[in-house]
Amino acid sequence: MVAKNDKYEVYRCAGFGESTVNAALPVVAVAGHNRAMREPIRSHHDMGGLPAGAVEKTEHDYAFWEKRVDALNVLLAAKGHLRVDEMRKNIEALPPDAYERMSYYERWISAIANTLLQRGVITADELGRKMEEIARREGVRL
Amino acid sequence: MSRPAASNAAVPARFKPGDAVVVRRAYPPGHVRTPWYIRGHHGTVVHALGPFPNPEELAYNRPGLPAQPLYRVRFRQSQIWPDYVGGAGDTLDVEIYQHWLEPAGAAP
Numbered sequence: 001m002v003a004k005n006d007k008y009e010v011y012r013c014a015g016f017g018e019s020t021v022n023a024a025l026p027v028v029a030v031a032g033h034n035r036a037m038r039e040p041i042r043s044h045h046d047m048g049g050l051p052a053g054a055v056e057k058t059e060h061d062y063a064f065w066e067k068r069v070d071a072l073n074v075l076l077a078a079k080g081h082l083r084v085d086e087m088r089k090n091i092e093a094l095p096p097d098a099y100e101r102m103s104y105y106e107r108w109i110s111a112i113a114n115t116l117l118q119r120g121v122i123t124a125d126e127l128g129r130k131m132e133e134i135a136r137r138e139g140v141r142l
Numbered sequence: 143m144s145r146p147a148a149s150n151a152a153v154p155a156r157f158k159p160g161d162a163v164v165v166r167r168a169y170p171p172g173h174v175r176t177p178w179y180i181r182g183h184h185g186t187v188v189h190a191l192g193p194f195p196n197p198e199e200l201a202y203n204r205p206g207l208p209a210q211p212l213y214r215v216r217f218r219q220s221q222i223w224p225d226y227v228g229g230a231g232d233t234l235d236v237e238i239y240q241h242w243l244e245p246a247g248a249a250p
Contacts, residue, residue, distance in 0.1 A: 040169035043178075083200050085197045
């Protein structure tokens with residue numbers, strides 16, 4: 001291994017199935033694999049078939065903010081500012097602990113914000129200042 | 143998703159209902175639409191659903207063209223899950239884009 005960050009480990013490797021490290025070969029980034037491409041890493045969201053508890057069949061009313069998130073998503077899609085595929089990509093990109101901790105619509109609003117940042121519709125500075133302004137108005141601490 | 147306006151913006155269909163296919167055993171990073179648990183498994187095409195812009199490209203705000211044919215592929219549950227306790231004839235349908243499929247002999 002020649003480098004490591006949160007998501008990727010970079011190996012010198014000879015190709016699929018090669019287990020010996022060969023420093024003479026070019027460095028390749030093996031994204032999504034943890035040992036010289038021998039063991040692919042499963043993304044956290046891609047959990048179909050993994051052990052899980054029983055499905056809880058519960059009905060609940062949506063909170064007003066959840067309805068607003070849904071409306072925001074519909075409007076932004078209609079105006080061409082985001083696509084559902086970008087939303088999914090950004091939800092899947094959440095770190096596992098955030099993915100587990102956040103509720104359904106919390107994941108949605110996170111994905112909306114990230115999509116708009118990636119597209120340049122808003123800037124992080126604009127969003128941060130607006131969040132500060134609203135927190136002051138509502139008397140809450142961020 | 144919407145269908146592309148021009149038919150030449152679609153990849154030609156390789157498969158038809160009844161064809162035996164195998165899902166590619168690939169693990170790229172990024173946004174992919176083929177679930178982990180189905181990769182490497184053999185199935186049979188039951189419906190050709192037509193071409194759609196590739197969602198794996200749309201996820202990065204690119205056009206997703208040429209459009210990829212989408213298929214409904216049927217798998218045997220007992221072959222997907224080693225500890226499956228349901229009926230031997232139980233099946234699972236998964237919608238899979240053509241670029242994730244290869245031709246296969248008869249399902250084992």
